[in-house]
Amino acid sequence: MVRKITLSSCCLNQWSLDFEGNYTRIVKSFEKAHEKGSSYRLGPELEIPGYGCGDHFYEGDTMQHCFEVLAKLLEREESKTMICDVGMPILHKNVRYNCRIIFMYENILLIRPKMAMANTTVFREHRWFCPWTKHQTVEEFTLPKILRDVTGQTRVPIGDGLLQTLDTCIGSEICADMWAPNASHIFQSLDGCEIITNGSGCHLEIGGLENRLSIIKAASDRCGVVYMFSTLIGCDGDRTYCDGTPIIATNGEIVAQGAQFSLNETEVITATVDLDDLRTHRAKITAVAYQGSFSIPYPRVYLDFSVSLDDEKLLLTPKCSQPIQTRFLTPEEEISLGPAVWLWDNLRRSSMSGFFLALDGQVDSSSVACVVYSMCVQVQKAVESDNQHVLDELRRIVKKPEFTPKNAKEICQELLTTCFLADENSSDDTRSFVSKLSKSIGSHHHDIININSIVEACLTVGSIIFPNHGKSPEDTAVRNLRDRVRMLMTYLLAHLSMWARNKQGSGLLVLGSSNTDDALIGNIVRYGNSSGDLNPIGGISREHLHSFIKYATDEFNLPVLKNIPDTTNCCTIEGIPYSEISLLGKLRKVAMCGPYSMFYKLMDIWNGIYSISQIADKVKTFFHTYGENRHKMTTLPPSCNAESYNPDDSGLDIRPFSLPSLTWQYRKIDEALKILEDEQNKDE
Secondary structure: OOOEEEEEEEEEOOOOOOHHHHHHHHHHHHHHHHHOOOOEEEOOOOOOOOOOOHHHHHOHHHHHHHHHHHHHHHOOHHHHOOEEEEEEEEEEOOEEEEEEEEEEOOEEEEEEEOOOOOOOOOOOHHHOOOOOOOOOOEEEEEOOHHHHHHHOOOEEEEEOOEEEOOOOEEEEEOHHHHOOOOOHHHHHHHOOOOEEEEEOOOEOOOOHHHHHHHHHHHHHHHHOOEEEEEEEEEOOOOOOOEEOOOEEEEOOEEEEEOOOOOOOOEEEEEEEEEHHHHHHHHHOOHHHHHHHHOOOOOOEEEOOOOOOOOHHHHHHOOOOOOOOOOOOOOHHHHHHHHHHHHHHHHHHOOOOOOEEEEOOOOHHHHHHHHHHHHHHHHHHHHHHOOOHHHHHHHHHHHOOOOOOOOOHHHHHHHHEEEEEEEOOOOOHHHHHHHHHHHHHHOOEEEEEEEOHHHHHHHHHHHHHHOOOOOOOOOOHHHHHHHHHHHHHHHHHHHHHHHHHOOOOOOOOEEEOOOOHHHHHHOOOOOOOOOOOOEEEEEEOOHHHHHHHHHHHHHHOOOHHHHHOOOOOOOEEEOOEEHHHHHHHHHHHHOOOOOHHHHHHHHHHHOOOOOOHHHHHHHHHHHHHHHHHHHHHHHHOOOEEEOOOOOOOOOOOOOOOOOOOOOHHHHHHHHHHHHHHHHHHHHHO
16 A cells, blocks of 8 residues: 655754744745645754743743744645644643644644753753653643634643554654653654654754764664754854755665755755555564554544545655755865854844955955855855845845846955054065965955054053063063954954045954864964954864865865965874874863863874873973963854864863863873883883
8 A cells, every 4th residue: 555645854054033023934935835745844943932042031022023023834734635743832731831832723732942051062951941851741732812812722732742644654753852761752663653754943053964863763663753953044143054955765775865065045855755664664574563562552533534535646746855965065165164154144144245355365364254155155055056145135235236246256355354463573465375376266355464563552652561571472461462453453444444545334253263273272362363253164173174275276276275385283282283183182072071080082083192201292292382361262253163072161161261270180190190101111
């Protein structure tokens, strides 16, 4: 028997508290899914209010506006023939839950709360929501008046239940539920569930999509289910960027996959699957049938509706979706696309008219310039593919209603202003490189502005108080002064640039250009080179930036980038190169190592490369430098988080900004070192 069903999973660019825009994008996804003949439409996590509302989730206003949007969605014509699944918070018995609202026309079927909170790395869901801990239990939720007036219902089921239609059973997960050791989809499938939905909001982390896809494929394979995965795309007003990629998998194969990075506001992927294929797949797995025979039954909500097509319509339906070849982007491609569309989201949702960047000829600022140019390339591609929304947004930003760019350089000319702020140590070669780079990408460039007179004026004032203070170029105070003067001039020029070009607009966003590794060890100047309104590379390692520059050289035809000095293996703190700083940073944050455990791990990792005393010195030097500079993390500008060990303390790395001397920890390393060295001497 053939039982075909058509399912749609959506990717939406939702914005925190943008109830008007969020509603519009949800409706657009309803329309697209309905046009494709879908029986089930799945949307991303918290799509009604936006995922990143933060402490706005505490506000009664946020909940009220969610109900207002839901009331309008309940009356959509598309929901008469299609089960709709949307995400929003629910306050049940004075407890806040992150929920899925599953409904058909004017009828709420089930409210399914999230059971596993995302409370690691960049997520703090426990601050606002509680997990639903009553497994396989459903209670009654009393609807507010605005929903009672639409549905005629007074109470609806809320909890860990399943939706039973006339032809299949549908279960639900929310993002982290899929990663939990006791993942819901396992127990749901054992109780006969054949379709698992997951409304998610996964963030960009280099290489993260491959892990996501492998879990989805494994879940659909071992359980013999259709696994629908929906997610958000966009920055949602914060440092994380949701990278998209809705997915539909069946029996261990991906049959539909959306774009990982896209400028589209709404993306809907659709797959047609045969329920009988699932049942055949399960029949081959004896353990599934055996374990299912004594599984604990879930409470079910029964719906007098078939998601599969009638027999007489089967010949007129699309063929079943076939497995597709999945492709994973390289780290260089992810760096090129992720921070670029993050910048586009921030720019178009601000009141500003572009970006301002001080170029110094080094890898960091050059990488930022390339990321902005990559953004312009993506915008140009969208324009050429007749994406009217992107073109309208571009015209609005540049204040030119008739502007239609011919290439990415024309966009860059409008959106990016660059400058070279020279001092007495600047070379003609650096000035020439910066000029050529700006010309290659098309930025509006101020060729040379000398800051010597400003620095000298500051030093003159300083000499009145400290007459014996030196003016050596190597003097830390003088070097920091130059960096801070550059930042002052950068903000001044960013404000004056629009006026000088006789352009309309509110001003320009200043771009910072410090990377994760330099931030980690404090190789940045507070209120100097670390400052800015946004920093697209602040969450990226120096090593990845060098790889990105090589990629950008060929991808964007920028041969001038070959002249950037390669500083990948340069030592930054007493013999520790950037490649090792990345490793130490991952051990510190991802592996959660203190100095003592890091020392032991590195003895295995660096066995035969460094002596144990050298390893001990590197560990102590790293933590001493990190501790001295931790306070600088409090002033980092918002950056696009991409590395797992990002040290930004604004929700990404929750540690004190003032650390003591770690004498106890270092003494333990010294004691271990003595034991190990004595043992080595015995062997010799």
